[in-house]
Amino acid sequence: MYRNATRDFVVGLFVLAGLGAVAYLSFSVGGLSLGSNGGLQLYATFDQIGGLKPRAKVEVSGVRVGEVETIGLDKDLRARVELNLEKDLKLPIDSTASIVTSGLLGDQYISLQLGGEEDVLKSGEEITFTESAVILERLIGQFIHSTDVGEAEK
Amino acid sequence: MIVDAIRHLGGYTSRFIDELGRIAVFGSQTTVAAVTPPARVRAFVDQVYNLGVLSLVIICVSGLAVGMVLGLQGYNTLVRFGAEESLGAVVGLSLIRELGPVFTALLTTGRAGSATTAEIGTMVATEQLDGLRMMSISPIHLIVAPKALAMIAVMPLLSALFIVFGLAGGYVVGVWVMGLDGGTYVSSLESAVVFSDDVLGSLLKALVFGVLVGLIATYRGYTSAPTSAGVSRATTSTVVVASVTVLIFDYFITALWGV
Amino acid sequence: MEASPHAQDAAVALTDVEMSFDGRPVLHGLTCSFPRGKISVVLGGSGAGKTTILRVIGGLVRHQKGKVMIAGQDTSRFGDREMNEIRRKLGMMFQGGALLDSLTIFDNLALPLRERTKLGEPAIADEVRKQLTAVGLANVDGLLPGQLSGGMIKRAALARAIITNPEILMCDEPFSGLDPISVKRIEALLRRINRELGITMLISSHHIPSTLRLADQVILLQQNHLAAGTPEELRASKDPRVAEFLNEEVDETLVDEDMFRSIDPERAPQARHLR
Numbered sequence: 091m092y093r094n095a096t097r098d099f100v101v102g103l104f105v106l107a108g109l110g111a112v113a114y115l116s117f118s119v120g121g122l123s124l125g126s127n128g129g130l131q132l133y134a135t136f137d138q139i140g141g142l143k144p145r146a147k148v149e150v151s152g153v154r155v156g157e158v159e160t161i162g163l164d165k166d167l168r169a170r171v172e173l174n175l176e177k178d179l180k181l182p183i184d185s186t187a188s189i190v191t192s193g194l195l196g197d198q199y200i201s202l203q204l205g206g207e208e209d210v211l212k213s214g215e216e217i218t219f220t221e222s223a224v225i226l227e228r229l230i231g232q233f234i235h236s237t238d239v240g241e242a243e244k
Numbered sequence: 245m246i247v248d249a250i251r252h253l254g255g256y257t258s259r260f261i262d263e264l265g266r267i268a269v270f271g272s273q274t275t276v277a278a279v280t281p282p283a284r285v286r287a288f289v290d291q292v293y294n295l296g297v298l299s300l301v302i303i304c305v306s307g308l309a310v311g312m313v314l315g316l317q318g319y320n321t322l323v324r325f326g327a328e329e330s331l332g333a334v335v336g337l338s339l340i341r342e343l344g345p346v347f348t349a350l351l352t353t354g355r356a357g358s359a360t361t362a363e364i365g366t367m368v369a370t371e372q373l374d375g376l377r378m379m380s381i382s383p384i385h386l387i388v389a390p391k392a393l394a395m396i397a398v399m400p401l402l403s404a405l406f407i408v409f410g411l412a413g414g415y416v417v418g419v420w421v422m423g424l425d426g427g428t429y430v431s432s433l434e435s436a437v438v439f440s441d442d443v444l445g446s447l448l449k450a451l452v453f454g455v456l457v458g459l460i461a462t463y464r465g466y467t468s469a470p471t472s473a474g475v476s477r478a479t480t481s482t483v484v485v486a487s488v489t490v491l492i493f494d495y496f497i498t499a500l501w502g503v
Numbered sequence: 504m505e506a507s508p509h510a511q512d513a514a515v516a517l518t519d520v521e522m523s524f525d526g527r528p529v530l531h532g533l534t535c536s537f538p539r540g541k542i543s544v545v546l547g548g549s550g551a552g553k554t555t556i557l558r559v560i561g562g563l564v565r566h567q568k569g570k571v572m573i574a575g576q577d578t579s580r581f582g583d584r585e586m587n588e589i590r591r592k593l594g595m596m597f598q599g600g601a602l603l604d605s606l607t608i609f610d611n612l613a614l615p616l617r618e619r620t621k622l623g624e625p626a627i628a629d630e631v632r633k634q635l636t637a638v639g640l641a642n643v644d645g646l647l648p649g650q651l652s653g654g655m656i657k658r659a660a661l662a663r664a665i666i667t668n669p670e671i672l673m674c675d676e677p678f679s680g681l682d683p684i685s686v687k688r689i690e691a692l693l694r695r696i697n698r699e700l701g702i703t704m705l706i707s708s709h710h711i712p713s714t715l716r717l718a719d720q721v722i723l724l725q726q727n728h729l730a731a732g733t734p735e736e737l738r739a740s741k742d743p744r745v746a747e748f749l750n751e752e753v754d755e756t757l758v759d760e761d762m763f764r765s766i767d768p769e770r771a772p773q774a775r776h777l778r
Contacts, residue, residue, distance in 0.1 A: 097293050104297045108401025111408045112447065119336065119411075120439030145438050193329075197435070290605075367603075374563050375601030378594070379615040379667070380587040 121145075121157075129156065130175040131213045134187040134200070139169040140223025141198045142189055148173050148200045155179055158200065173200065173217075181217075182207040188221035198223055270384075270463050274392050277385040284390045291394030295356040299402060302351055307406035310347060311413025314338055318414070319422050331424060332433030335414030340437060340446045344407035345399075346494050349453035352395075352402060353486040357461040360391050361482040364465025365475035373466075388466060392458035399454030400447045407446070445501050452497060453490050460486040513572070514539040514671050514703040515560055520569030522555055529555050530566070535722050535731060537671075542697050542704040544714045547724035548748070553707035554598070556724075557673045560705070561595055562586040574670065591619070594669035594702075598676040600656040602648040608635070608659050609644035615667050634662040638692060654685035661692060671703045672696070678710040686710065690717055711749060723748060 116122045139161065148156040156175030164170040173187075184205030191198050202217075211217065318334040364387065367373050373383040411433065418424040437443065461482045468478030513536035522530035529552045537543040545553045558564045560571060562578060571578050573589055581589065602611045612631045616622055622630070635641050638658040648656055657677060664672055677693065678686045690713050697704055708714050714721060715734040723730040723737065723745060730737065730745050737745060 098289060100297055101289055101293050104292070104300065105401065108296075108398075108404055111404035112400065115340065115404055115407060115437075115443050115446075116439050119340075119434055119437045120443040121434065121437070122439035122443070145440075147435065192435075370599050370604075371597045371601040372603055374558075374561075375595070375597055375603075377563060378561055378590055379618065380590045381614070381618050 129177050129213075130179050130181075130211075131159075132173045132175060132181070132211055132215060132217055134171050134173065134217040134220050135164060136169045136171065136189060136220050136222045138222040138225065139171065139189055139198075140191075140225055142171070142200070142223065143197075146197065146199045148175060148202065150179075150181075150202045150204065155202075171200070180210045183209045183211050183215075184219065185211070185217060186219040186221060187217045189223035191224070266467075267459065267463050270466065271459050273384050274389050274459070274462065277382060277389040278393055280385065284386065287386065287390035288394055291391050292398055294359065295352070295391075295394050296398035296402060299352055299355050299398075300405070302355060303348060303402045303406050304409045306347060306351055307344075307409030308413040310343055310406075311335060311339065311410030311415075312417045313413075314343075314410065315414035315417030315422070319418055319424070328422075328424060329428050330432050330436075331414065331418045331422075332429035332431070333436030335418070336411060336433040336437050337442065339407045339410040339414075340442045342494070342498075344403045344410065345446055345449035345453055346490065348399065348403040348406045348450060349457060349490045350487055352399065353457050353461070353483055353490065356395065356398075357457050357482050357486050358479045360395070360458075360461040361465040361468070361479045362475060364388065364391070364462060365468035365478045368466065368468055369470040369472065369475055371470075383466075388462045392462050395458030395461065396451065396454040399457070400450040403446065403450035445497075448501070449494065449497050452493060456489050456493060457486045460489065512539045513537060514574065515705065516570075516572040517556070517559075518570040518572070520559060520566050520571060522552070522559055522564070522566045530559070532569070533729065535729065537703060537705050538720065539703050540697075540701050541719035542693070542706065542717055543720040543722065544706045544708055544718040545722045545724055546708060546711070546714050546748075548709060551724045551726070553709075553724055554675050557595070557675050557705060557707055561593060561673065562589070591667070592670040594664035594667060594672045596657070596660045596664040596672070596674040596677060598679060600648065600660040602656065602659060602663065604648050607645055607647055608640065608651070611648070611659065612644075612663050612666055615663065619667060630666060634666050635659075638662045639688075653680050654682070654688065657681065657685075657689060658692065661689070661696075665696060665700070665702065668700075669702065671705065674704065674706045676708055677706060678708055678713050686713055693717060 142158060142161065144158050144161060146158045147154045148158065156173055156179075159172040159174040161172075162170050171187075175181075181202065182205035184207045186203045186205070188201050188203065189198055190201045205219075314335045315331065318331050318338075319328055322328045322331060322334065364373075367383075367387065373387070376383045376386060415426070415429055418429050419426045464478040464482040464485070465475075468474045516536040518534050520530050520533045521528065529550075533552075533556070545556055547553045555564070559566045560573065562581065566579065569579070574592055576589065578586065578589055602608070603614070606614065609628075609631055612634060613627050616627045616630060620627075631644070632641065635644055638661055640655060640658055640662065643651060643655065643659075648659070651659065661674070661677070664674075674693070677689050681689065693704065693706070694717060696702055706714075706717070715738065718734055721732060721734055721737050725744060725748065728744060730740065730742060732740070738749065740746065
């Protein structure tokens with residue numbers, strides 16, 4: 091029972107510092123958000139999602155506004171993606187969701203282009219216009235194929 | 245000769261299993277003691293000081309150093325693929341998923357774990373634990389449980405601090421020395437790290453390691469031979485056994501959790 | 504029911520107790536009893552088993568055969584919980600004091616009261632101060648055990664052992680490692696405790712002069728041999744082994760037994776034969 095006020099204070103500081111580090115890693119670095127339910131829930135269907143993964147970011151004009159919640163298949167076997175976005179986001183109903191790659195070899199994410207209509211999308215609604223992911227291998231395949239054809243035509 | 249070797253192996257195995265059984269009993273006694281009132285708050289706080297605060301220097305300095313090395317090695321490797329912009333992600337993921345919890349556990353074993361074993365072992369040798377028993381006070385409740393609990397509580401905190409200092413070290417090397425853009429480092433880090441997979445898994449690992457080191461360190465002290473040679477043997481054993489156990493468990497947690 | 508070889512007023516009685524450590528026998532079918540309210544001293548050379556007897560009675564080690572009766576109950580098969588109940592009647596003063604080195608003397612003495620009684624802090628403080636004054640340590644209560652001399656540690660350990668008012672006090676080598684003045688002091692304290700509080704005392708020692716002065720009953724423990732009686736009876740004994748012991752031991756008391764405790768017999772084989 092070695093009572094020492096200084097020691098207690100130091101222990102308190104240590105715990106605060108440790109918890110602060112945990113908080114930094116969880117929220118700032120790890121992107122944990124409290125109250126993630128209650129955001130704007132939208133759906134988008136794609137032919138091809140490429141390397142898109144859950145928790146991939148969703149951005150508007152380059153600014154992150156949310157993330158991919160779940161990815162599944164709809165009844166036509168197309169990829170149905172659920173997006174969890176900021177509650178107050180006002181997205182016109184004719185906006186487009188495209189799957190883009192960050193850099194040349196980076197991760198894939200969703201970029202939203204704003205439409206022109208007045209009405210905005212409400213939680214649970216579907217984004218009508220979508221652009222699927224570009225698969226690099228197909229591009230290269232097309233390129234090689236077109237060169238071959240070019241050669242053959244010569 | 246072969247027969248002898250097999251007999252030795254059998255002996256080893258049965259002793260090993262014996263030991264595992266004893267540790268399990270000890271572990272359950274400690275767990276029961278931990279949840280039985282009265283709560284030993286004073287002892288717990290004292291132990292958080294001894295195990296946590298006193299380990300701060302070595303943890304933070306090592307974190308910084310490891311982060312700097314990661315920054316250097318990471319940059320030199322990534323630059324070959326033109327991917328040096330991902331340095332933040334590389335440093336961050338390495339630290340958070342593996343190096344943070346594992347390094348912290350190994351360093352803590354060496355400093356705090358061996359100190360705990362020596363402390364308890366010395367109490368055995370000087371009959372202090374017997375003295376408690378004769379006063380109908382459970383040594384496990386008064387002495388062992390607070391130490392083990394403190395180790396469990398302290399490990400995730402130290403691991404997080406190690407990681408944060410490591411990230412800073414990576415920043416120092418990547419941005420100040422190698423000339424990367426600071427914003428790129430941070431955004432690469434933030435976009436690559438996901439709480440549920442990476443950070444949570446990291447904290448979980450640290451917690452499990454805390455349990456392992458706490459259990460092994462206190463057990464070895466508690467069962468050490470009551471001589472100074474016995475105590476020193478127990479202390480060495482703690483460092484060796486705890487380190488190896490941490491590394492083995494690291495593999496299994498990584499494999500099972502998918503961290 | 505077989506007739507008990509022990510007196511009716513024995514506070515503690517051992518019957519045919521055998522105790523071995525790692526196959527090495529220490530107690531061979533020991534039968535003896537310790538009368539209530541009297542000071543009994545177990546005398547013997549190093550390794551004869553004096554400390555082991557106290558540890559067996561206290562339940563710190565489990566004997567292989569025989570019966571140990573404490574206050575009328577056979578504790579041979581007692582588990583921890585039952586043993587803890589019995590220990591309420593016991594107090595033990597360890598050879599090295601066994602005080603918790605991270606607590607002050609005050610907290611060390613207060614510990615059993617805080618843990619085992621429902622007394623409030625003021626009452627506990629009173630009791631602790633009273634005991635410390637009784638053993639002459641009133642002004643060191645704020646110190647740590649590491650800051651005390653050997654004699655002071657023993658006195659503090661004694662105070663801690665009796666602070667809970669035990670019926671039976673066991674002292675393991677209370678005189679070892681002390682200068683002659685401190686020895687006399689401890690002797691006086693023990694005598695006073697016995698006379699004033701009527702506590703039964705079991706003392707293990709190899710310090711012959713104090714033993715003969717203090718004891719109501721002496722149990723002389725040698726390899727495979729036991730002699731019991733009052734100090735006068737022992738002194739007058741015609742048994743050559745007893746006489747030899749009483750004479751030889753006078754020299755051995757000058758050697759501090761603590762010297763041997765830190766030598767690990769496995770590492771220093773030569774030291775073994777010294778024991």
